[in-house]
Amino acid sequence: MEKVHETVLEIDLNALKHNFQYLKTQVKPTTKILAVVKAFAYGSDSVEIANFLETLNVDYFAVAYTNEGVALRDAGVKKPILVLHPQSINFKTLIERCLEPSLYSHFVLNKFMEVAEAEKQSNYPVHIKFNTGLNRLGFEPTDVSDVVSTLKKTDSIQAKSLFSHLAASEDFNEKTFTEKQINCFKIIAESFTESIGYKPMLHLCNTSGILNYPEAHFDMVRSGIGLYGFGNSDLEDQHFTPIASLKSIISQIHTIEKGESVGYNRKFIASKQTKTATIPIGHADGIGRQYGNGKGFVTINNQQASIIGNVCMDMIMIDISDIDCQEGDEVIIFGKNPTANDFAHTANSISYEIITAISHRVKRVFLK
Ligand SMILES: *Cc1c(COP(=O)(O)O)cnc(C)c1O
Numbered sequence: 013m014e015k016v017h018e019t020v021l022e023i024d025l026n027a028l029k030h031n032f033q034y035l036k037t038q039v040k041p042t043t044k045i046l047a048v049v050k051a052f053a054y055g056s057d058s059v060e061i062a063n064f065l066e067t068l069n070v071d072y073f074a075v076a077y078t079n080e081g082v083a084l085r086d087a088g089v090k091k092p093i094l095v096l097h098p099q100s101i102n103f104k105t106l107i108e109r110c111l112e113p114s115l116y117s118h119f120v121l122n123k124f125m126e127v128a129e130a131e132k133q134s135n136y137p138v139h140i141k142f143n144t145g146l147n148r149l150g151f152e153p154t155d156v157s158d159v160v161s162t163l164k165k166t167d168s169i170q171a172k173s174l175f176s177h178l179a180a181s182e183d184f185n186e187k188t189f190t191e192k193q194i195n196c197f198k199i200i201a202e203s204f205t206e207s208i209g210y211k212p213m214l215h216l217c218n219t220s221g222i223l224n225y226p227e228a229h230f231d232m233v234r235s236g237i238g239l240y241g242f243g244n245s246d247l248e249d250q251h252f253t254p255i256a257s258l259k260s261i262i263s264q265i266h267t268i269e270k271g272e273s274v275g276y277n278r279k280f281i282a283s284k285q286t287k288t289a290t291i292p293i294g295h296a297d298g299i300g301r302q303y304g305n306g307k308g309f310v311t312i313n314n315q316q317a318s319i320i321g322n323v324c325m326d327m328i329m330i331d332i333s334d335i336d337c338q339e340g341d342e343v344i345i346f347g348k349n350p351t352a353n354d355f356a357h358t359a360n361s362i363s364y365e366i367i368t369a370i371s372h373r374v375k376r377v378f379l380k
Contacts, residue, residue: 046072048236078102137172182220257347275321298369
């Protein structure tokens with residue numbers, strides 16, 4: 013791999029392919045796979061990722077918001093796109109761009125029907141979301157008959173799927189709770205299907221649900237974090253390869269004497285002569301202040317260097333006293349080892365948060 017000359021986020025599409033294929037081995041050949049590409053495909057690049065996944069024949073995409081779906085359509089993405097949290101103000105755009113809404117309350121269901129009727133749609137595909145315990149978005153299990161009778165009153169929309177979301181699929185201490193969610197979803201699906209008279213697709217599992225609850229795959233599974241290389245456990249992490257590596261370089265090296273300070277507010281005071289390096293990445297790039305003052309570390313020539321003092325907007329300073337290195341040398345913040353999850357753990361965070369935080373100022377480079 014080429015050494016970098018500035019801060020870059022390298023995206024390894026071969027790793028993405030590996031993760032996609034591993035997930036496929038975990039489901040039946042007939043189970044559809046939906047790739048969750050919200051939040052710029054978890055901080056990488058939703059257009060590149062979606063285009064590549066289309067070549068691998070992924071079945072479906074999901075984004076959180078309408079504008080994320082519009083960006084994919086603008087880039088020529090053809091597969092169906094589920095918008096998980098559409099806002100009613102965007103319903104007309106959503107229809108114009110062939111995006112499929114998640115409808116999770118009577119308010120959004122009625123609003124969407126109004127717009128679909130005004131736009132003279134028939135059987136427009138929508139996805140009905142039920143709350144089975146996460147208590148975030150979704151109709152209640154007791155809403156089934158009301159939802160069905162609303163849907164029966166119109167030809168403008170049709171329930172293409174029913175779905176729900178697990179609250180703790182990665183946590184075996186919550187197995188009983190998860191099984192209750194699965195059971196609740198089955199009961200909803202049965203009564204809904206029976207009273208509406210056709211069979212919407214059913215889907216419930218996110219990545220950890222796919223790995224831990226094979227009995228709950230239904231017709232489709234939804235994977236985000238797995239595609240990007242994390243299995244939410246040490247055991248499962250071994251089957252995945254992180255697709256994103258955040259790399260930078262040493263801009264400048266200083267040697268400071270005992271008693272001298274480093275950075276804003278003088279938060280690091282040298283207890284002995286110390287060699288420091290300044291790296292061109294800061295909190296505006298997604299490395300939050302919680303990683304400063306000895307918490308986070310970076311890797312240079314396979315050796316760890318801790319982040320000293322406060323994280324600045326555009327830079328961090330690190331302690332390289334014990335590392336043989338020079339200005340211009342490559343610095344790894346995270347990648348295949350240490351991973352983004354390892355880095356996140358130094359400040360009590362998780363892979364999901366750090367990878368989605370890397371700002372657009374950081375250049376994306378794709379390895380194919
Ligand atoms: C984000 C999201 C997912 C993806 O979850 P992962 O744990 O990243 O696989 C799946 N379903 C819904 C509803 C989501 O919001």
